[in-house]
Amino acid sequence: xxxxxxxxxxxxxxxxxxxxxxxxxxxxxxxxxxxxxxxxxxxxxxxxxxxxxxxxxxxxxxxxxxxxxxxxxxxxxxxxxxxxxxxx
Amino acid sequence: xxxxxxxxxxxxxxxxxxxxxxxxxxxxxxxxxxxxxxxxxxxxxxxxxxxxxxxxxxxxxxxxxxxxxxxxxxxxxxxxxxxxxxxxxxxxxxxxxxxxxxxxxxxxxxxxxxxxxxxxxxxxxxxxxxxxxxxxxxxxxxxxxxxxxxxxxxxxxxxxxxxxxxxxxxxxxxxxxxxxxxxxxxxxxxxxxxxxxxxxxxxxxxxxxxxxxxxxxxxxxxxxxxxxxx
Numbered sequence: 001x002x003x004x005x006x007x008x009x010x011x012x013x014x015x016x017x018x019x020x021x022x023x024x025x026x027x028x029x030x031x032x033x034x035x036x037x038x039x040x041x042x043x044x045x046x047x048x049x050x051x052x053x054x055x056x057x058x059x060x061x062x063x064x065x066x067x068x069x070x071x072x073x074x075x076x077x078x079x080x081x082x083x084x085x086x087x088x
Numbered sequence: 089x090x091x092x093x094x095x096x097x098x099x100x101x102x103x104x105x106x107x108x109x110x111x112x113x114x115x116x117x118x119x120x121x122x123x124x125x126x127x128x129x130x131x132x133x134x135x136x137x138x139x140x141x142x143x144x145x146x147x148x149x150x151x152x153x154x155x156x157x158x159x160x161x162x163x164x165x166x167x168x169x170x171x172x173x174x175x176x177x178x179x180x181x182x183x184x185x186x187x188x189x190x191x192x193x194x195x196x197x198x199x200x201x202x203x204x205x206x207x208x209x210x211x212x213x214x215x216x217x218x219x220x221x222x223x224x225x226x227x228x229x230x231x232x233x234x235x236x237x238x239x240x241x242x243x244x245x246x247x248x249x250x251x252x253x254x255x256x257x258x259x260x261x262x263x264x265x266x267x268x269x270x271x272x273x274x275x276x277x278x279x280x281x282x283x284x285x286x287x288x289x290x291x292x293x294x295x296x297x298x299x300x301x302x303x304x305x306x307x308x309x310x311x312x313x314x315x316x317x318x
Binding site for chain 2: 016022041
């Protein structure tokens, strides 16, 4: 299953993108992952990031590999950020 | 601090010192006042960028150029000191790794970063940064290492239009049930070139209408019906 989240915005230079899980009350937040990158080094119209390319909680890998191996071995296996290169 | 400075000056009697301080807030710090009184040049940098223990590429470039020219002045014994205030260790480690790669004293981004991080207990890094910052830091170290491949460094800031974020596998939160993702994007506003400071450029609206709840059980529907998920 792919989850697609629209993030329409223009960026230039150093960008921080963070993805947060929102609890049922739509107030409490839990950080899922964060990515910092620079637009000059994005060569194609997408940035494909594996689990080792995104900043995640310290204990996610260890904790999950011990207790939730089957579920989480594929967690965050790929994150794709799709860009459209604007012509200016 | 006075004691350390005296010790350093005794140990390197003919040396000049330049200090890079990664400060906690926005204001000039007490330590830079103290060190300036001891005849040391102090340059201050922030310790994070939108919560990430990294600095914008322009600032990294400034740091690398200043350090390099200070250390390569001929006929002088120049010493470079790096100091961080509370919470600044992750960014100091990154900048030191960047400098070692820039000066070709080390090679290999991961190896260099890990070597620097080993200088302090690993628990300190985990305490100061809730997320493991190394993937983003390694990306920026690669930007530094690859500077010879391009003619211009730092490169001009290419504007991009972000379209969407695709998660190819559902991250499991809510006790393993699924997730309700919200995305925020920070950076300088391309429509305001005069102000290069970072700001919130996009945020998913936190309303029931905009925030979708993806459940693990939806896998089977997605496979069979190829419904709304891509």
